[in-house]
Amino acid sequence: MDVLEIARWQFGITTVYHFLMVPLTIGLGLTVAVMQTVWHRTGNEQWLRMTKFWGKLFLINFIMGVATGIVQEFQFGMAWSEYSRYVGDVFGAPLAMEALLAFFVESTFLGLWIFGWKKLPRRIHLATIWCASLAAILSAYFILVANSWMQHPVGTELINGRAVMTDAWAVFTNNTALVTFPHTIFGAFAVAGGFLLGISWFHLYRRRKEGIDTVDANGRVVVGEDLSKGRVRDRTDHKVWLTSLRIGALIATISFFGVALSGHEQAKLMFEQQPMKMAAAEAACHDGTGFSVLTLGNVGTQGATTCDDVVAVFELPGLLSFLANGDFETPVKGVNTLIPEYQEKYGSHYPDDPAFGQYAGEEISYLPVMEVTYWGFRLMITLGGLSAVAAALALWVTRKGTVPQSKWLSRLVLLGIAAPFGANSAGWIFTEMGRQPFTVAPNPQMGGVDQVFMYTAASVSPTVSAGEMLFSLITLTLVYGVLLVVELVLLTRYIRGGTGSAMPELLEPEQTSGKDPSDDDGDVLAFAY
Amino acid sequence: MEWLPTLWFILIAVLWTGYLFLEGFDLGIGMQIGLGRAGEKRKRVLLNTIGPVWDGNEVWLLTAGGATFAAFPYWYASLFSALYIPLTLVLVALIFRAVAIEYRGKAQNATTRGLWDLALGWGSLIAAFGVGTMLALTTLGLPLNENGDRVGGPFAWFTWHAVLGGVAVVAFSWIHSVAFLRLKTEGPIRERAGQQFVRWMPWCVLPLMLWSAVVVLADTSLAAWTLLALALVAAFFAWFSARAGHEGRSFIALGIMLVGAVAAIFVAAFPVVIPSTINSAFDLTVYNASSSPYTLKLMSIVAAFGVPLVLAYQSWSYWVFRKRISEKHIPEDHLVTSVVK
Numbered sequence: 003m004d005v006l007e008i009a010r011w012q013f014g015i016t017t018v019y020h021f022l023m024v025p026l027t028i029g030l031g032l033t034v035a036v037m038q039t040v041w042h043r044t045g046n047e048q049w050l051r052m053t054k055f056w057g058k059l060f061l062i063n064f065i066m067g068v069a070t071g072i073v074q075e076f077q078f079g080m081a082w083s084e085y086s087r088y089v090g091d092v093f094g095a096p097l098a099m100e101a102l103l104a105f106f107v108e109s110t111f112l113g114l115w116i117f118g119w120k121k122l123p124r125r126i127h128l129a130t131i132w133c134a135s136l137a138a139i140l141s142a143y144f145i146l147v148a149n150s151w152m153q154h155p156v157g158t159e160l161i162n163g164r165a166v167m168t169d170a171w172a173v174f175t176n177n178t179a180l181v182t183f184p185h186t187i188f189g190a191f192a193v194a195g196g197f198l199l200g201i202s203w204f205h206l207y208r209r210r211k212e213g214i215d216t217v218d219a220n221g222r223v224v225v226g227e228d229l230s231k232g233r234v235r236d237r238t239d240h241k242v243w244l245t246s247l248r249i250g251a252l253i254a255t256i257s258f259f260g261v262a263l264s265g266h267e268q269a270k271l272m273f274e275q276q277p278m279k280m281a282a283a284e285a286a287c288h289d290g291t292g293f294s295v296l297t298l299g300n301v302g303t304q305g306a307t308t309c310d311d312v313v314a315v316f317e318l319p320g321l322l323s324f325l326a327n328g329d330f331e332t333p334v335k336g337v338n339t340l341i342p343e344y345q346e347k348y349g350s351h352y353p354d355d356p357a358f359g360q361y362a363g364e365e366i367s368y369l370p371v372m373e374v375t376y377w378g379f380r381l382m383i384t385l386g387g388l389s390a391v392a393a394a395l396a397l398w399v400t401r402k403g404t405v406p407q408s409k410w411l412s413r414l415v416l417l418g419i420a421a422p423f424g425a426n427s428a429g430w431i432f433t434e435m436g437r438q439p440f441t442v443a444p445n446p447q448m449g450g451v452d453q454v455f456m457y458t459a460a461s462v463s464p465t466v467s468a469g470e471m472l473f474s475l476i477t478l479t480l481v482y483g484v485l486l487v488v489e490l491v492l493l494t495r496y497i498r499g500g501t502g503s504a505m506p507e508l509l510e511p512e513q514t515s516g517k518d519p520s521d522d523d524g525d526v527l528a529f530a531y
Numbered sequence: 532m533e534w535l536p537t538l539w540f541i542l543i544a545v546l547w548t549g550y551l552f553l554e555g556f557d558l559g560i561g562m563q564i565g566l567g568r569a570g571e572k573r574k575r576v577l578l579n580t581i582g583p584v585w586d587g588n589e590v591w592l593l594t595a596g597g598a599t600f601a602a603f604p605y606w607y608a609s610l611f612s613a614l615y616i617p618l619t620l621v622l623v624a625l626i627f628r629a630v631a632i633e634y635r636g637k638a639q640n641a642t643t644r645g646l647w648d649l650a651l652g653w654g655s656l657i658a659a660f661g662v663g664t665m666l667a668l669t670t671l672g673l674p675l676n677e678n679g680d681r682v683g684g685p686f687a688w689f690t691w692h693a694v695l696g697g698v699a700v701v702a703f704s705w706i707h708s709v710a711f712l713r714l715k716t717e718g719p720i721r722e723r724a725g726q727q728f729v730r731w732m733p734w735c736v737l738p739l740m741l742w743s744a745v746v747v748l749a750d751t752s753l754a755a756w757t758l759l760a761l762a763l764v765a766a767f768f769a770w771f772s773a774r775a776g777h778e779g780r781s782f783i784a785l786g787i788m789l790v791g792a793v794a795a796i797f798v799a800a801f802p803v804v805i806p807s808t809i810n811s812a813f814d815l816t817v818y819n820a821s822s823s824p825y826t827l828k829l830m831s832i833v834a835a836f837g838v839p840l841v842l843a844y845q846s847w848s849y850w851v852f853r854k855r856i857s858e859k860h861i862p863e864d865h866l867v868t869s870v871v872k
Contacts, residue, residue: 065633068586069626075596079611080618083680086611090604091822095830098597101590102837110587110841110848117583117852166823208871234870463612465680474619481623485630492637498869506865526862531578531636 004360008471009081009462012478014434016073018427019482023067025426028142028187029194030060031135033253035128042128048241051501051508056198056246057131058504061116062492066485068109073478075101081471084357085441085461092158092167093148096174100144107137120528142190143183150179152442153433154275155454165442165454178275181268188260189386189429191253193422196389198250199396200419201497202243206405207412215240215404223403232509234502240404242501247400251393254422258390266325273326273334276443278344278368279436281337282375284322288336292317293325294376337369344368347450352459361459370438378432385425392418535828536821539602540804542834544797546598547666548790550591551700552707555789557585558659559708561628562701565652571641572858573720574648578632579861580715583852585632587845589625592662601830605679605820606669606804613673613681614665614688621661628654639866659704660697664688667696670746670796672806677813679805679820695745699738703789706735710769710785713778718857728773728781736766736788743792750799758798762791 003011034057041049075097078086086094111134118127151158157172158165167173209215214226214235228235273280281287284294295316320330327334335343345368354363396415399406437443444455496503560581564574581588599607611618631651638644671692674683681687709731712724743762747755769784800806804820807813821827 061633062637065629068589069629072589072593072625072629073622075593075600076611076618076622079596079600079607080615081612083608083612086600086608087604087679090600090607091826094597094601094604094607094822095826098594098601098830099833099837101594101597102833102841105593106587106590106837106841107844109590110584110845113583113586114848114851122851161823167826167829170825170829205871212872231868231870463608463615463680464678465676465682466612466615467685470615470619470685473616477619477623481626485626488630488634492634495639495867495869498871499867500870502870503867525860527579527856527860530575530861531582531632 025190195254202247254393293321561655624657663700758795
């Protein structure tokens with residue numbers, strides 16, 4: 003592998019990994035804020051337990067997102083210095099704003115939230131989780147502005163060989179960003195919804211299996227108690243899981259519509275802005291109107307400029323045109339039409355310039371790796387759709403107040419937690435790989451070679467060696483692998499511990515009941531590491 | 532608009548100073564927990580002095596990085612790519628450190644907790660050393676060619692400057708955390724910190740003063756010399772007031788020492804952001820490394836609004852958690868056990 007390939011693998015691995023933590027943080031954060039608000043308003047202990055339990059899982063996950071996020075801020079300069087020089091004037095701004103305006107708020111206020119129980123006045127304490135979770139969403143906006151600019155550069159001119167911002171409003175209201183933002187946020191809530199649903203299902207299932215909750219002959223749910231370990235599995239506990247399950251299923255279902263609608267808008271834009279990406283997503287070699295359900299054959303002709311071997315096995319006529327244009331007739335350009343257009347506009351060979359390293363003077367492959375774009379696109383839709391259907395079914399199945407006593411179903415639901423994560427990853431891999439061979443895709447409304455765009459081949463740090471890149475790729479991958487195991491072990495332990503894992507006072511009710519801990523200020527901390 | 536790059540140079544110097552001041556004691560505490568021999572309860576006291584604030588402090592590093600990217604893309608690109616290996620280690624160190632802070636208390640047995648302690652200690656040490664190395668090299672020089680790219684291989688940056696900067700930040704962070712503990716704890720920890728501070732402080736600020744002096748010596752500006760002198764006076768004051776038992780005063784004086792020494796470094800380095808050790812014609816300066824006036828103006832507006840806000844709510848957070856803590860404030864370990872059969 004050459005430097006460029008190693009650098010790309012590293013960026014892909016670190017970013018996909020980081021984005022496992024991010025959607026859960028975004029989706030779960032606001033959900034926890036809402037739960038705490040309900041508790042604040044009603045004083046109902048059920049909602050306090052929900053806040054504490056989901057808040058605990060939120061924090062276990064949050065820290066991993068923080069830790070892996072630092073890598074993101076640094077690696078543009080480290081591995082992609084030519085890219086950083088070219089785009090810094092535009093791309094650096096949203097990144098710096100993210101740190102200054104969003105991440106600072108998120109980190110500081112989460113610290114206040116974690117340690118502020120019983121220390122801050124209740125209303126203020128509630129406000130801290132709202133600040134932190136809204137800041138996470140603001141954070142996503144800034145990062146997506148930066149990413150959308152790479153997909154569709156606007157508000158920029160090419161001056162002295164680099165992209166220079168001329169219109170900040172255009173950059174921050176880039177239509178690509180405005181559709182990607184809701185798509186990503188709804189995607190994040192789909193993740194959180196599935197997470198809530200899967201874990202709550204697990205607890206309801208175990209309560210039933212262990213005979214705590216039963217279903218009588220009339221099909222009515224009889225809620226019971228098992229107080230052998232404090233109040234962890236009392237009647238309120240049942241409500242905790244049932245309500246969480248319903249909230250999760252509802253969030254997942256609603257999010258799906260949000261994801262689908264925003265995704266449709268995004269796809270329409272993408273057909274205009276990056277037609278090659280969408281043609282590759284369809285493995286559509288020739289112009290047409292049909293959406294491919296299954297395309298076989300020589301799908302992955304990486305590096306080739308022709309894809310005549312591709313055979314569309316089954317197509318839904320007209321659907322592709324609907325995705326692209328909103329009608330069923332206008333044909334959508336295929337790869338074979340687009341390649342000559344790109345070649346004419348941006349050249350058929352890389353410039354013979356040392357900045358392109360070993361790729362200088364080579365032929366440009368405008369076709370992204372079609373196996374990845376085609377299957378990535380479909381995986382995203384399939385996993386997203388399946389989770390939504392499953393969530394809606396779960397709502398129906400649990401309408402009477404518990405889950406079916408089925409072992410395989412409960413395992414399937416737990417496994418299903420992974421589906422929205424997978425959909426998120428697949429979507430990002432599709433859109434980033436589909437942008438190749440560019441890091442900054444050319445804006446088709448702006449003309450040819452004299453415009454702002456950048457090839458991936460020219461983006462990498464020129465004098466960083468393959469050995470250095472390999473060192474960091476291996477190190478980071480190993481570290482991330484170990485930490486993934488650690489996070490999963492911890493999450494599993496806290497999930498199996500139920501609400502008692504986040505509320506020790508539930509485990510020994512005699513000692514704490516009747517005593518308001520806020521009276522002994524200066525005694526033991528309400529929370530300590 | 533000539534002054535915009537200068538303004539941003541100042542702002543980035545402020546961000547780095549803020550980072551060293553705030554995360555300095557976090558890193559020092561991490562080293563004390565992970566590499567010291569304190570008992571478990573005492574370790575938890577140390578950790579909880581920074582518990583609510585460490586994450587906010589670390590954002591200063593991200594903001595310094597992000598602001599450099601936005602305001603001086605060429606500085607950001609050259610510095611970060613030149614120091615590829617050390618920064619990779621810093622990243623790994625920061626990852627382990629962050630996760631260790633959050634997960635150490637969730638360990639179910641002493642072995643696991645010991646591993647997290649090691650991660651926290653070495654993570655803090657390596658991160659402090661690496662940041663020091665990076666800041667020393669950006670002020671004292673890297674082998675950059677005309678494109679701003681490092682030449683001479685993965686370790687071409689390695690000079691005694693790199694070691695000096697690393698040692699300077701490690702030593703400062705440690706003594707800064709000792710001063711911090713005097714303010715945040717009570718009982719034996721506070722007393723011991725008092726003794727340690729008086730004993731070690733002069734040695735711990737020496738490398739930082741030396742680094743500052745090396746940069747200032749190459750420059751003749753009066754301002755830099757004045758700042759260095761201020762740092763020296765503050766250092767003396769910190770030591771004498773510590774000996775007299777004035778904890779707050781000595782902490783503030785140590786902070787002023789840091790500000791003076793780092794400001795002297797940046798003032799002396801100005802307008803060069805990375806000197807090229809190959810040819811001074813290849814130096815990166817605030818003028819040839821900066822973003823366009825338009826972007827700098829936009830970022831200035833954002834910073835004028837954002838920085839005071841950050842300072843306000845971070846100060847508030849320190850105010851909320853202003854109470855001293857000691858072993859009696861630390862709750863018992865909470866072991867999580869499965870409730871499902």
